[in-house]
Amino acid sequence: MARLVAFNKPYGVICQFSGEVNTLAKYIKISGIYPIGRLDKDSEGLVILTDDGKLQNKISHPKYKKSKTYIVQVEGLINNNALIALNNGVQLKDGISKPANAKLIEKPSWLWSRSPPIRSRKNIPTSWIEISITEGKNRQVRRMTAVVGFPTLRLIRTSIDKWNLNDLPSGSYMRL
Template sequence: MLYAFNKPYGVLCQFSGEGETLANYINTKNIYPAGRLDKDSEGLLLLTDDGQLQHQISHPKFDKEKTYVVQVDGEINTHALEQLRAGITLKDGLTKPAKARLINEPDWLWDRAPAVRFRKNLPTSWIELIITEGKNRQVRRMTAQVGFPTLRLIRTQIGHWTLDNIKLGHYERL
């Protein structure tokens, strides 16, 4: 079985622990996350009871594309997008080249609690970033490295599986 969950901000990608966890939202037994989203990230999380499928989804050797919609601090420029496309040197090595493009703020976006900081005089930008790795907090570290820290991070797709119209905090069997 495979499930898609629209993970809210602040939820840990585990079924036990301090604060909000997957157990607050998912009542299906014996399924486990295929990959992770950090507590500060939102969006698509796949869960399965199939260990082999879990490995194929989450292991970097399978080059499964992961698509993110990212709000960054500042007006991102072409140079920064080109750097993301070329690969970024992080403390744990060079990332694989990403697909990166400037987008408009998505019209399907839900409100986040707590809201992202708002400063009238400081602009933000939205980008779509597609990576095939999954280093710890990789997208956040990549955007910070090119001078545009991540304010909001939403995963919308893993391989051919998408968030589609799954409501925030809900899950569906695929």
């Protein structure tokens, strides 16, 4: 039986077990499991880990079109044209992204504070969006929001396929 673990990755953690100081090994004391896909050091939220290579491939390979959902704080007041562009797919350096499912949301009330905090500019407001994608290109969501003119300030993955972050505290994990 495959082992599955959900982890709420804090900002600044490297999505690997060896090497740098601030890695998954600092938080997860289970051997023989590996992340299904990755979140970059600057991103937070749900990481699923397993010891089953076939399951890892079935969840992470783009041909299976598994949805990944993020909440994203962007710089500026995002507009309908930007959301429409994200939903249609945008031109990135490595090709056009597949259409996303993006919508404007309120800042989530359940959101934990981040250390260090997001930079604050009194004259530049921010917006929050929820975006779901089925691809997994490197830093894709960040690149997509930048292309439509709203750079990502904070990115939190809330779900991968059928698994959700729910109320798992930042820096904690649970067996699935």
